[in-house]
Amino acid sequence: MSTCSKTNIFFSLLLLGLAWALPASSEEIPLDHIVAVVDDDVVMASELEKRVADIYARLENSETEIPAESVLVPQVLERLILERLQLNRAQRMGIRISDEEVTQAMERMAESREQTVAQMVEDARQSGIDLTSLRQQLRNEITINRVQERAVNRRIYISEQEVDNFLASEEGQQWSSPDVNLGHILLPLSSGASRENVAEVEQKVRELYEQLQNGADFKSLAIAHSGAQDALQGGDLGWRKTTQLPSIFVSAVDKLSPGEVSMPIRSDAGYHLLKLYDRRGGGEQIVQQHKVRHILLKPNEIRSEDDTRTMLEGMRADILGGADFAELARKHSEDIGTALGGGDLGWSLPGQFVPEFEQIMGSIDTMAISEPFRTQFGWHILQVTERRRQDFSDEIQRRQAENIIRRRKFDEEQQIWLREIRDEAFVDIKL
DSSP states (O other): OOHHHHHHHHHHHHHHHHHHHSOTTSOOOOOOOEEEEETTEEEEHHHHHHHHHHHHHHHHHTTOOOOOHHHHHHHHHHHHHHHHHHHHHHHHHTOOOOHHHHHHHHHHHHHHTTOOHHHHHHHHHHTTOOHHHHHHHHHHHHHHHHHHHHHHHTTOOOOHHHHHHHHHSHHHHOTTOOEEEEEEEEEEOOTTOOHHHHHHHHHHHHHHHHHHHTTOOHHHHHHHHOOSTTGGGTTEEEEEEGGGSOHHHHHHHHTOOTTOBOOOEEETTEEEEEEEEEEEOOOOOEEEEEEEEEEEEOOOSSSOHHHHHHHHHHHHHHHHTTOOHHHHHHHHOOOHHHHTTTTEEEEOOTTOSOHHHHHHHHHSOTTOBOOOEEETTEEEEEEEEEEEEEEOOHHHHHHHHHHHHHHHHHHHHHHHHHHHHHHHSOEEEOO
8 A cells, every 4th residue: 555545544534533533522623634545545524625625726717617516527527537556657667856856847837837936836835735745746646647647658559650651631731720728528438338338428428519509618618518628617628720730630720710519520549529729820830950979877776856956967067167068978978869969869859858947958058068957867968059940851740740639649549548547546535
């Protein structure tokens, strides 16, 4: 049993013991209790209540129609169960998110909101979320994303022939594809679903479609009924290139005008409904490329995070003092694939590196040496030796095509994988 589950169960027993110890005339004290057993872990009522309260507050602020508690609570509990399953898998896989990564995530979030970190933390505090809780929420989100990347990407294979076929298609030749702002509802079906279950889901998706045709609020129905990861955000997928959508969505979206909802779409993950909120045209695809090299060091049992960063600070000082970057990379870098080449990563392609790396790469001056920074792979310093802006070369086109295919397969496989781990788990709901 995990440390978390042991602590929660101990806490419940402690509260129960305190209640027995009180005089009979004492005022009744509500006790926390288990609402779901998830393998060797548990979800507590207090956790569920807090998440429901947070969602209600968010919906009120966004002026979204709020579903009944009887509808929302099971939906939120199911999301907590899936989160617990993924966090437990991360623990077994040895995934650890450093404090530095959480801090970087907070800085990116604040920047996206056009705030300082202090302003964002204050907004969270006024919503009842202290700094410790905010950092833990971000740590959990990063952890779940990391688990999904590892688990789902292993299920995806993209052949050269697939890339060739995409580039030869009419869609692949239309690089200036429009952006679409979509809403999404998924009614999931497992691969081994019975005919009765399939018929039941088919009937439900038809009913939802009719409600939407009669003016029902899409976001409210998504919160109440969707099984997708974006359900509690009202099914909002945000702005996406049509070429980044799962292939089964593309033809349906092409037929929609803003404000319209698609007919039900069947996939291996279940039934989907899409709402097109808006569409906007693309433009000429010019990208800025960076010719970049780096040195990577990884913390380990012997070398701590602080020691690793200090070593890189020393190497940076040596380079600034005249030492050769490539020679230091060959001697010390722990990126096996690039060390022998002096840390050379070549010309960057859009989306090639993790966000932390791309942010530093895009912000420093040419030939400058970055301060040490942390990514999921370890600690880096990098140098951009050249920059250029150009239209798609053959190499960039192929990478873009591969990224598009991978994104489509990832979205499809992610829902199937989540359904599989849910079906394989022992879950006992005690509501």
